[in-house]
Amino acid sequence: MRKLICRVGLLCVVLLGMMGKSFAQSFSVQRIGEGKQAIILIPGFACSGDVWNQTVDSLRSNYTCYILTMPGFAGTASEANPSFDNWTKQIADFIHNEKIEKPILIGHSMGGGLALNIASTQANLVKSIVVVDALPCLTAIYNPNFQSRKISDDEFAKAGAQLLGMGEEQFRRQAYISAVSLTTDSLRYDELVKWSLTSDRQTYAKMYYDYSNVDLRPAIKNISVPALVLLEHPFKKIAPIVEQQFGNQPNFRLEYAGKGLHFIMFDDWEWYIQQIMDFINN
Template sequence: MPDSLTFIGLHYWAGSGREFQQMAKLLAPTHNFLAPDLSGFGESVPPVGGGYSVDAYADQIASFIADKQIARYVLVGHSMGGKIALALAARQPAGLAGVALLSPSPPTPEPMTDEDRMASMRSYGKLTEAEKTFSKITARPLPEEIRQQILKDNMQSTRLAWDAWLLHGSREDISARMCNVVVPCAILAGDQDNVMSPSVHGLETLPLLPVGTPLEIIGGAGHLLPYEAPQEVVDLLRAFAEKL
């Protein structure tokens, strides 16, 4: 696929690149889909000096793209990965063709109460809490092996990366840079998302993106769109890619 578009997935907080496996299979005939584990999550190695800020993660993805020599690509940022994707897109890197945001964390500080933040910090490393989180953030039924994968990813997260996002990354405000995002963008959200409702995207993210950016709603889906609605997301990505 020499001249084709590559999709690069940036996963959610307490997740891993494995969340995009089903989408990668569905896109396989025509597009590559690569999804590295962000530092502190999945099978990643600890960051070298960079830490866990939004920009440090954007640096990580930029290095990944350079290492893989990817010529033309779309960033697919899910939740936490959405904010990281926007931070990278604002740098206007060579080869970036578009940005697709799945239930993204907004460029502004994430709407999270201090109570919720402290509860999330206390839940670290507890399987019972990971199971409660799974129930909260998904709306569609998922196979048991997928549930186990989601729980494993949650439990594999490092304490440093876990707390860094809750205390710092989610609170970062990169909205002033969004005028530098000039490639086509799209936002996809589930109407049953209990973490980031579609109204958050409409109020916090959409006004900062290029004029005409669509906000597509997937009915009956929760926060984990790559797991809950892989076919719908892939259909929307294909349509998005065709316009680039």
């Protein structure tokens, strides 16, 4: 009887440990490299961690890279209630649980937003951040009067109904149109479309509307670590509006790519990787 109780108790401990790990790491993680300094790379909306492959090839010799793919995106298992705030907490918990000492965060698009949010809420957790083509509030660029507000589940359901109701072929066409608008590298189109098609549609819809409602402009003042922001070339045309969102913080350095679109790592590779190397090596 005593042995049975011990076995049941041990099973409970194991299951609780697995549950805790599952919550903390609902995103997928790939670790590459053995350098002392850790770098966590966070991809953007509906993207695989493979978006960082070329970047990691340049970093792996001197850094330990943790490449994430967020839950429900690009074939990764989805979770019940994805949200921008919950993903922020999960990444912070991952850093704590894995005892990763002062990592550098590199985030693209929504991943850049997550890096900004982590740095603004966890002041002592990270060494520095690199934000690749993300703004504190993208929606405000198109709607200057935008104000973030709490959106009910019913509103999310109604807003996402059109997206969720798309047939596979219509969704594929939309994903292809999106890919063409986000990179000048036509060889990447099929890959971007594949990531969208293998993303969980519920997660896709929920996170699209959730992230559209994010406004980190008030939080920027709380970021005290060095921050490099790499922006796509078209943003240079509205530089004063873009830079106003970052509040002229002295620890922020904003640089604009000389060519290309949203996927700067594809469209202006040499400039992009040189900017990152100069920043993280100083």
